[in-house]
Amino acid sequence: MHISALIIIFATILIALVLGIMAQRNRKMDMEQWTVAGRGFGILFVFLLLAGEIYTTFTFLGGSGWAYGVGGPAVYILAYGAMAYALSYFILPRIWRYAKEHKLISQPDYFEQMFHSKSLSMLVALVGVVAIIPYLQSQFTGLGLIVEVASYGAINHVWAMVIGMGVIAVYVTISGVRGSAWTAVLKDITILLVVLIIGIALPIHVGGLSTMFHKINQLRPGFLTLGGHGMGLPWFISTVLLTSLGFYMWPHSFGAVYTAKNERVFRRNATFLPLYQLILLFVFFAGFAAILITPGLKNTNLALMVAVEKVFPAWFVGVVGGAGILTAIVPGSLMLMTAGTLLAENIYRPLTGASSRQVQLVARIMVWVVAAITLYFSINSNATIVTLLLMGYNFVTQFFPSVLLSLFTRKGVTKAGAASGIVVGVAFVAYFTLTSTSILWGMNTGFIALLANIVVLLLVSAMSRNSSVTEMEQMQS
Amino acid sequence: MSIRWLALLPALGVFVGIIFANRVTPYVLGLPFLWFYVLMCVLLTAAVMAIIYAVDPENKRS
Numbered sequence: 001m002h003i004s005a006l007i008i009i010f011a012t013i014l015i016a017l018v019l020g021i022m023a024q025r026n027r028k029m030d031m032e033q034w035t036v037a038g039r040g041f042g043i044l045f046v047f048l049l050l051a052g053e054i055y056t057t058f059t060f061l062g063g064s065g066w067a068y069g070v071g072g073p074a075v076y077i078l079a080y081g082a083m084a085y086a087l088s089y090f091i092l093p094r095i096w097r098y099a100k101e102h103k104l105i106s107q108p109d110y111f112e113q114m115f116h117s118k119s120l121s122m123l124v125a126l127v128g129v130v131a132i133i134p135y136l137q138s139q140f141t142g143l144g145l146i147v148e149v150a151s152y153g154a155i156n157h158v159w160a161m162v163i164g165m166g167v168i169a170v171y172v173t174i175s176g177v178r179g180s181a182w183t184a185v186l187k188d189i190t191i192l193l194v195v196l197i198i199g200i201a202l203p204i205h206v207g208g209l210s211t212m213f214h215k216i217n218q219l220r221p222g223f224l225t226l227g228g229h230g231m232g233l234p235w236f237i238s239t240v241l242l243t244s245l246g247f248y249m250w251p252h253s254f255g256a257v258y259t260a261k262n263e264r265v266f267r268r269n270a271t272f273l274p275l276y277q278l279i280l281l282f283v284f285f286a287g288f289a290a291i292l293i294t295p296g297l298k299n300t301n302l303a304l305m306v307a308v309e310k311v312f313p314a315w316f317v318g319v320v321g322g323a324g325i326l327t328a329i330v331p332g333s334l335m336l337m338t339a340g341t342l343l344a345e346n347i348y349r350p351l352t353g354a355s356s357r358q359v360q361l362v363a364r365i366m367v368w369v370v371a372a373i374t375l376y377f378s379i380n381s382n383a384t385i386v387t388l389l390l391m392g393y394n395f396v397t398q399f400f401p402s403v404l405l406s407l408f409t410r411k412g413v414t415k416a417g418a419a420s421g422i423v424v425g426v427a428f429v430a431y432f433t434l435t436s437t438s439i440l441w442g443m444n445t446g447f448i449a450l451l452a453n454i455v456v457l458l459l460v461s462a463m464s465r466n467s468s469v470t471e472m473e474q475m476q477s
Numbered sequence: 478m479s480i481r482w483l484a485l486l487p488a489l490g491v492f493v494g495i496i497f498a499n500r501v502t503p504y505v506l507g508l509p510f511l512w513f514y515v516l517m518c519v520l521l522t523a524a525v526m527a528i529i530y531a532v533d534p535e536n537k538r539s
Contacts, residue, residue, distance in 0.1 A: 072511060075511060075512055075515050078512075078515050078516070078519060079491050079495075079515050079518060079519070081519075082487065082491070082518060082519040082522040082523075083487075083488060083491055083522070085522065085526070086484050086487060086488065086522050086525070086526055089484070089526060089529065089530075090481070090484075208507070209506075209507035209508070210504060210507035213504065213507060213508065213509055214504075217501055217509070224501050224509040224511065224512070225499050225500060225501055225509065225511050226499045226511065227499070232499075233495065233496055233499060236495060237492055237495070240491060240492070241492070264536055267530055267533070267535070267536055268530065270526045270530070271523060271526040271527040271530050272523075274519050274520075274522040274523035274526065275520075275523045277519055278516075278519065278520075281516065284512075
């Protein structure tokens with residue numbers, strides 16, 4: 001009986017809950033506190049909140065699983081983060097400034113304020129929630145797998161996901177964004193240590209880095225470069241573009257931007273975050289080592305956990321499991337909270353004209369509704385974690401063209417242009433998702449949708465510009 | 478010309494240079510060449526962003 005692993009895992013969950021509850025002591029939790037912590041976070045917390053989303057189950061299990069399952073194409077994960085951070089230097093300060101000036105709380109608020117349109121903001125809220133669900137699903141899936149493996153099968157993954165969902169939802173209902181920040185501190189320290197240990201020990205176990213890669217290359221020629229599974233250079237380039245442009249378009253990342261105290265926080269972080277990205281390398285090493293340690297797994301998401309189980313003692317499996325659970329709880333809670341806020345604040349409120357009290361209540365109820373829906377999808381799916389995340393990215397990146405244009409040349413994009421661009425982009429993505437087409441003409445289909453979005457946005461903006469100018473003149477006169 | 482243009486350098490590395498880097502050999506530091514190359518791009522990004530941060534007059538205010 002490997003009871004030590006389970007004890008460590010449940011102790012981790014308990015600590016996370018206590019931290020979450022402690023974080024909200026002595027603070028009046030109005031909507032601005034609950035979601036953007038009164039805009040009082042400095043460099044460290046914003047760093048952890050933004051980085052917190054990078055070191056999610058997606059990288060921990062998804063990244064290693066992809067290295068194990070598809071090999072070379074997993075390198076895109078290393079590249080897109082760096083590109084996103086470089087980009088953040090130029091756009092996040094502007095978003096933050098605009099948000100502060102207009103006291104914005106959520107991503108749809110930005111569109112409402114920028115384009116003076118309630119319906120556009122409702123559209124953005126809806127697309128945002130749709131995009132969050134597969135991302136959240138990837139976190140639940142990871143959580144379920146971790147608990148299942150670490151309990152050596154004693155708890156099956158469906159029950160594990162139910163427990164995980166409950167923990168996250170309780171946690172969010174009680175403490176909001178401050179809970180995320182404190183648990184993020186705990187999470188980042190443990191994950192850093194765990195990833196370093198695994199990423200060094202597993203390759204050594206199979207003969208060292210160089211031997212490991214040589215062996216894999218002999219076993220499966222071409223596996224370590226781009227090209228396999230239809231994922232060649234065009235796929236890499238289009239996917240890195242899609243994901244780095246969409247990186248901060250996630251409703252929860254966009255919202256995390258609002259938590260900063262000042263705009264320099266982002267510029268400073270843009271220089272540190274790429275280095276933080278290097279931890280990922282060790283995740284991939286672990287995934288590659290798993291090919292030699294435990295070949296032939298059907299569920300590639302399991303690669304890291306199974307390899308750890310084969311090489312390390314039970315208590316360490318518990319530590320890895322605990323760290324893995326934190327990587328699901330922190331981003332998961334942020335996503336759930338954001339989904340709840342979007343539905344309550346940006347769809348329920350404008351439709352019903354409810355009071356702030358009611359909206360807060362609805363937000364907390366929606367947290368549970370979204371959690372339940374996601375749980376339903378998680379139980380009935382066996383997609384890889386990376387595939388789920390890429391699906392979400394296809395949706396959120398559709399916001400990028402109108403955000404970018406409205407930030408830099410407000411006149412370049414009209415309300416009609418932004419709306420039709422997003423609608424067309426999302427329609428393409430929905431079509432590709434329903435027909436399970438993730439690659440077309442060698443390119444990521446989300447990128448093709450993005451191109452269609454841009455073309456439509458520019459055309460419609462050009463056509464509707466004259467009418468909106470006369471409208472403005474009429475309003476002034 | 479603004480120092481900010483320097484940020485194009487790592488982007489060129491990732492989106493254009495990658496075309497010439499998609500290969501296993503030579504291994505560098507034990508890594509297949511593609512992986513080593515992308516690693517270098519990440520380090521270059523960090524370095525370039527640090528330079529931009531240090532020089533950009535925007536960060537001197539207050």
